[in-house]
Amino acid sequence: MTYRSDTYGERTADEYDALYSDFVPSDAQIRLLAGLAGDGPAVEIGSGTGRVTLPLAGHVPVLAVDASEEMTRQLAKKTGDLPITPITADAAHYVADRRVDLVCALFNTFFLLASEATQRAFLRNAARMLTDQGTLLIETFIPRPGQRLPDGPHPGVFPEQRSVVSLKRRSVDTVVLFAAENHPDAQEFHYNEIVFRHGQPVSVVPGQMRYWKPEQIDALAGEAGLLLRERWADWDRTPYEAAASAKHISLYRLAGQNL
Numbered sequence: 001m002t003y004r005s006d007t008y009g010e011r012t013a014d015e016y017d018a019l020y021s022d023f024v025p026s027d028a029q030i031r032l033l034a035g036l037a038g039d040g041p042a043v044e045i046g047s048g049t050g051r052v053t054l055p056l057a058g059h060v061p062v063l064a065v066d067a068s069e070e071m072t073r074q075l076a077k078k079t080g081d082l083p084i085t086p087i088t089a090d091a092a093h094y095v096a097d098r099r100v101d102l103v104c105a106l107f108n109t110f111f112l113l114a115s116e117a118t119q120r121a122f123l124r125n126a127a128r129m130l131t132d133q134g135t136l137l138i139e140t141f142i143p144r145p146g147q148r149l150p151d152g153p154h155p156g157v158f159p160e161q162r163s164v165v166s167l168k169r170r171s172v173d174t175v176v177l178f179a180a181e182n183h184p185d186a187q188e189f190h191y192n193e194i195v196f197r198h199g200q201p202v203s204v205v206p207g208q209m210r211y212w213k214p215e216q217i218d219a220l221a222g223e224a225g226l227l228l229r230e231r232w233a234d235w236d237r238t239p240y241e242a243a244a245s246a247k248h249i250s251l252y253r254l255a256g257q258n259l
């Protein structure tokens with residue numbers, strides 16, 4: 001299965017900044033990514049409307065790849081003089097025309113690639129793009145049923161039962177609900193963010209994830225020729241703890257390289 005514009009991206013683009021603009025990347029995150037990217041360019045897969053791309057481009061050129069034309073269009077409106085190249089392409093097919101020191105898929109984008117075939121193709125493509133000392137960085141939540149997702153100040157719930165509706169945010173004029181369904185056998189997570197704004201039509205933003213535990217991602221990466229180098233619990237490089245961490249930031253390098 002490749003990218004479907006009716007499940008994510010196109011319909012999310014209009015709401016994305018309203019829903020996530022206060023999930024601001026920390027200086028530590030931007031410094032860490034810029035440090036890994038060397039002289040650049042960095043390849044960001046699933047760059048969206050540029051939440052991370054824009055501050056990162058203050059340090060290093062970015063090839064900003066997203067399957068959604070609307071996401072790419074919205075990013076292009078914001079780039080100004082920053083060294084950002086917005087590219088509409090599916091992660092299943094995209095390979096940069098040069099080798100790079102950093103390929104990254106941030107904020108659960110790896111899960112949002114939505115099918116195992118796309119995820120495997122992305123990992124193979126990342127291995128093809130990386131320099132010998134390069135890094136593939138993946139940031140995703142740990143699929144731990146019943147917990148709030150580590151998704152910034154207004155997280156949804158990853159359901160323990162099959163489905164759950166939780167409150168993401170409310171203000172005098174706006175309520176955002178998160179309606180989520182977990183399919184543990186298929187390791188699929190389907191959700192809608194439902195936005196009620198006083199006096200406006202209801203907006204329904206769908207998402208679909210194919211999720212994995214960290215060690216399962218390591219196995220997929222291994223099949224693509226990539227080896228885990230480091231795993232942290234956050235952007236401050238707090239050591240990852242399998243029993244407690246809510247998310248992981250995992251760094252892979254080409255297998256066979258002595259670093």
Ligand SMILES: C[S@@+](CC[C@H](N)C(=O)[O-])C[C@H]1O[C@@H](n2cnc3c(N)ncnc32)[C@H](O)[C@@H]1O
Binds near residue numbers: 003
């Ligand atoms: C959670 S958003 C992350 C956006 C941004 N990186 C951030 O941190 O805010 C995931 C992005 O992945 C994109 N995406 C989904 N499937 C994709 C695919 N197959 N190839 C490339 N991008 C994809 C979506 O359009 C969306 O913009």
